[in-house]
Amino acid sequence: MNPRFVDQNALRTNQAVIIAFLLIGFIFDLVGLVYFTAFAMLVGTLFSAPAFKPIYQYLVQPLGIAKPEVMQDDPNAHRFAQFIGGLFLLAGSTFLYYGLSLPGWTLTFVVIGLASINLLTGFCVGCFFYFQLGKIGFFKTANQSPE
Secondary structure, three states, X not given: OXXXXXXXXXXXXXXXXXXXXXXXXXXXXXXXXXXXXXXXXXXXXXXXXXXXXXXXXXXXXXXXXXXXXXXEOOHHHHHHHHHHHHHHHHHHHHHHHOOOHHHHHHHHHHHHHHHHHHHHHOOOHHHHHHHHHHHOOOOOOOOOOOX
């Protein structure tokens, strides 16, 4: 197995920004901010980076708020979690656009809740599902041994 590494503080910053943007979107009824967050998460997934990595690189690190905390981890698990979160937000913001507030904000708060769990406890629910799907052969995960 080829070890991979992930900067945990980049992930934490990403989660904090996602939570902040979505809460601001909810408080001020800014559906565009929910769409923007979904778009950033999906684009970040395509480019294999946390959605708001530039905030971490160009603001958080230079100001000394956090420095890299690189640990062995599977970046694909975090990419999968970000992708699923982005899909939830895309669906939620679409509901909101069409005036369906309850399902729209419910999906948005699912993402807020899961990002909060990850930020506060370090447990990534999306990563957990990624590894569970890997165990049943849905796709190859880094923690599987070659056959």
